[in-house]
Amino acid sequence: MGRTTKLRDLIGAIKDKASLSKAALLSKPNTLSLHLSLLRATTHEPSIPPHDKHIAALLSFGHSSRATASAVIEALMDRLQNTHDASVAIKCLIAVHHIIRRGSFILQDQLSIYPSTGGRNYLKLSGFRDCSDPITWEVSSWVRWYSCYLEHLLSTSRVLGFFLCSSLSTVNKDEEVDQVSALTNQQLIREIASLVDIIEETYKAPDSLHVYGDRLLSEVMNLVGDDYLSAINEVSLRINEFGERLRVLSFGESVELMCALKRLENCKERSSMLPHRKKASMETFWGLVSEMKDRVGKEYKEDDRMVMTGRKDRACESARLGERVLKSSDSVRFGSGRLVSNRFAFPIPESVESR
The missing domain is CATH 1.20.58 (Methane Monooxygenase Hydroxylase; Chain G, domain 1)
Known part of the structure; x- marks a missing residue:
C-alpha cells in the first residue's frame, strides 16, 4: 500500500507540472494568471488541503469585473467536472465552499446561478469514482457527499435570501x-x-x-x-x-x-x-x-x-x-428588506457569533 501511495503521489506531482506547463502555453494572456491560481489551489497532492494563499489568490479575481468572476466560476466548475482524481475534486469543492464563505459579492453571485437558471448542475457528482486504489475509492464517497452538501447549502441560501456563514456581513x-x-x-x-x-x-x-x-x-x-x-x-x-x-x-x-x-x-x-x-x-x-x-x-x-x-x-x-395595514405590495417575498436595492442576488448576513 505504501509503494502504491508513493507512486500515486509521484504521478500526481507530474500531472501538476504538466498542467501548469499546458496552462502557460495555451491560456490566453488575460486568463493565464487565473488558470495558474486555480491549478495551484487544486493540485493532485493527496491529504493536504489547499494552501490559504492559493485560495486567497483565486478569490482575489472576484474583486475585478463581473466577466472575470464568471470566468473563475466557469474554470473551477470545468476542472471539477473533468477530473477523475479524488484529491482534485475535493479541493475544487473546498474552493467552492470558500467562495460561499469569503468570496466577493460578484463572485458569490456568479456561483449562485449554478444551476438556479437551469442547464447543467455542475455540483452533481453522484457518479464520481476514483478507482486508483482502495483509499481513493473511499475518498470518492466524500466527493459525492460533499458536492451534495454544497448543493443543499446553496439551495438553503436561496431560501434564506443570503449566503449562510458568509463573512461579508452588512x-x-x-x-x-x-x-x-x-x-x-x-x-x-x-x-x-x-x-x-x-x-x-x-x-x-x-x-x-x-x-x-x-x-x-x-x-x-x-x-x-x-x-x-x-x-x-x-x-x-x-x-x-x-x-x-x-x-x-x-x-x-x-x-x-x-x-x-x-x-x-x-x-x-x-x-x-x-x-x-x-x-x-x-x-x-x-x-x-x-x-x-x-x-x-x-x-x-x-x-x-x-x-x-x-x-x-x-x-x-x-x-x-396584526396591527399593520397590509398593502398588496407587502406580500412580495423580499418586501421586508431582506434584500437591499443595489443587490439582485444574496445580501450577506452578520457573521455568526458562535464562529
Missing part, C-alpha cells in the same frame, strides 16, 4: 431579528425546514475520516462545522420568533412546525460527531428545541380540542403583524 443582530419578525408564518416554516435540511445533510458525511491521513478531509469537516453552527444560530432566531407567535398559529402551521422540530430532535444524538462545536451553546439549543416542541404539542392538543367543540377561531399571522 446586517447587525438587531436588524436580523427585525427581519425575521417581519416574515409570515409560512416563510418562517419554510426557512426552518430548509435549515434542517442542511443540518441533516451534515450527518450524512462518510464515517471514514481516518482513512486519508487526514488533513484534507479534516479541513472539509471544519468548514462544514462552521456552517452547522451558523445554521443552529439561524434556527434559534426563528424558533424564538415562533415563541412569540405560538398562540396565533393555525392548526396546519402547528403541524408543520412540529414536524420540523421532530426532525431537529432526531439530529441531537448525532451532533457529537462534528468538530469544534461549543457544548454549552449546543445544550442551550437542544433545550430550546425540546421546550418549543413541548409548547407546540400543547397548542396542537388545544387546537384539536377546540376543533372538536367547534370553538376554534384563531388567526394565522403573527400577532406582531
Whole structure:
C-alpha cells in the first residue's frame, strides 16, 4: 500500500507540472494568471488541503469585473467536472465552499446561478469514482457527499435570501431579528425546514475520516462545522420568533412546525460527531428545541380540542403583524428588506457569533 501511495503521489506531482506547463502555453494572456491560481489551489497532492494563499489568490479575481468572476466560476466548475482524481475534486469543492464563505459579492453571485437558471448542475457528482486504489475509492464517497452538501447549502441560501456563514456581513443582530419578525408564518416554516435540511445533510458525511491521513478531509469537516453552527444560530432566531407567535398559529402551521422540530430532535444524538462545536451553546439549543416542541404539542392538543367543540377561531399571522395595514405590495417575498436595492442576488448576513 505504501509503494502504491508513493507512486500515486509521484504521478500526481507530474500531472501538476504538466498542467501548469499546458496552462502557460495555451491560456490566453488575460486568463493565464487565473488558470495558474486555480491549478495551484487544486493540485493532485493527496491529504493536504489547499494552501490559504492559493485560495486567497483565486478569490482575489472576484474583486475585478463581473466577466472575470464568471470566468473563475466557469474554470473551477470545468476542472471539477473533468477530473477523475479524488484529491482534485475535493479541493475544487473546498474552493467552492470558500467562495460561499469569503468570496466577493460578484463572485458569490456568479456561483449562485449554478444551476438556479437551469442547464447543467455542475455540483452533481453522484457518479464520481476514483478507482486508483482502495483509499481513493473511499475518498470518492466524500466527493459525492460533499458536492451534495454544497448543493443543499446553496439551495438553503436561496431560501434564506443570503449566503449562510458568509463573512461579508452588512446586517447587525438587531436588524436580523427585525427581519425575521417581519416574515409570515409560512416563510418562517419554510426557512426552518430548509435549515434542517442542511443540518441533516451534515450527518450524512462518510464515517471514514481516518482513512486519508487526514488533513484534507479534516479541513472539509471544519468548514462544514462552521456552517452547522451558523445554521443552529439561524434556527434559534426563528424558533424564538415562533415563541412569540405560538398562540396565533393555525392548526396546519402547528403541524408543520412540529414536524420540523421532530426532525431537529432526531439530529441531537448525532451532533457529537462534528468538530469544534461549543457544548454549552449546543445544550442551550437542544433545550430550546425540546421546550418549543413541548409548547407546540400543547397548542396542537388545544387546537384539536377546540376543533372538536367547534370553538376554534384563531388567526394565522403573527400577532406582531396584526396591527399593520397590509398593502398588496407587502406580500412580495423580499418586501421586508431582506434584500437591499443595489443587490439582485444574496445580501450577506452578520457573521455568526458562535464562529
